[in-house]
Amino acid sequence: MQRAHTAKDRHEALLEAGETLAATVAVTAAGLLTAHGAGERNLAELRTALAGTGTTFGTWTVWLHHLCRVARERTDVVPGLAEALRDDAEMAARPDDPGLAQFLDRLKGERNRTSHGDKPRTQEEAALRVAEHRLTLEQALMSAQFLIGLPWLLTVSCAYQRRTGTFEVVADHLMGDHPDFDRMTFSCPAPVADDTVYVLSPAGPVALSPFVASLYCAQCGRREICHANNAGRRNRPAAYKSFGRGHVIPYPELDEEIAALPGSRPSPRPGRRTP
Numbered sequence: 001m002q003r004a005h006t007a008k009d010r011h012e013a014l015l016e017a018g019e020t021l022a023a024t025v026a027v028t029a030a031g032l033l034t035a036h037g038a039g040e041r042n043l044a045e046l047r048t049a050l051a052g053t054g055t056t057f058g059t060w061t062v063w064l065h066h067l068c069r070v071a072r073e074r075t076d077v078v079p080g081l082a083e084a085l086r087d088d089a090e091m092a093a094r095p096d097d098p099g100l101a102q103f104l105d106r107l108k109g110e111r112n113r114t115s116h117g118d119k120p121r122t123q124e125e126a127a128l129r130v131a132e133h134r135l136t137l138e139q140a141l142m143s144a145q146f147l148i149g150l151p152w153l154l155t156v157s158c159a160y161q162r163r164t165g166t167f168e169v170v171a172d173h174l175m176g177d178h179p180d181f182d183r184m185t186f187s188c189p190a191p192v193a194d195d196t197v198y199v200l201s202p203a204g205p206v207a208l209s210p211f212v213a214s215l216y217c218a219q220c221g222r223r224e225i226c227h228a229n230n231a232g233r234r235n236r237p238a239a240y241k242s243f244g245r246g247h248v249i250p251y252p253e254l255d256e257e258i259a260a261l262p263g264s265r266p267s268p269r270p271g272r273r274t275p
Helices: 007-036 040-051 057-065 068-073 088-093 100-115 123-143 145-149 254-259
Strands: 152-161 166-173 182-188 197-201 204-207 212-217 222-230 239-242 248-250
Touching (some): 007 040, 007 197, 007 204, 040 222, 057 100, 100 123, 123 145, 152 182, 197 212, 212 239, 212 248
Antiparallel strands (some): 152 197, 166 182, 197 204, 212 222, 222 239
């Protein structure tokens, strides 16, 4: 938004920031739930969404609404998430500060309005709509401050240190102006995979696969950080979508990884033969 030259560009950047924030919170929670063996019903719901038409702004916001219960019951899994996601009782007590999912809902509503033919027609109208929704984005960002304690890292190398019995990990901190990420080095008691996106939780690094990956984008001509977008269906391959440009990158191996997520699978429809 700060780099945008026009009000229309700022309006589009505001909506992209809201959707990126929703996806970031959702896939961070999904990765940590998977690692802790928690929220199987929620993960099954996400698997169903990925097997459908693909992820949208609404996919993430609906899923975050459904995380309230497990976030309250397992505050150790995603520290700070329970405070960010307010349940009905908390919203009734604090109607002026409803919580992260509700702020994202408001931004999603503006995205839907724009996508369904009601884009700002003039720079003046775009400026008014930015002014109307900017505070909502700022409130959503404030609600998501717990992400500061859950940084994303893209591993570069992992080497065993014989003298200490630990592993020295070199990784890029995925924050700031891509692709110029800050590089950091830390010790870890267990090995981690190279070229893999991890969230650095209080208990140590947790892989965000299959929800997040670093992949080469042919359209951009460089590697991009991407989130899982859809499983394969008929003639459509499974694919990731880049956070930065929204480019869809086919990745057939994602099918097996999504199918391996915890949680119950839907039963076959009556009359259909299970292959």
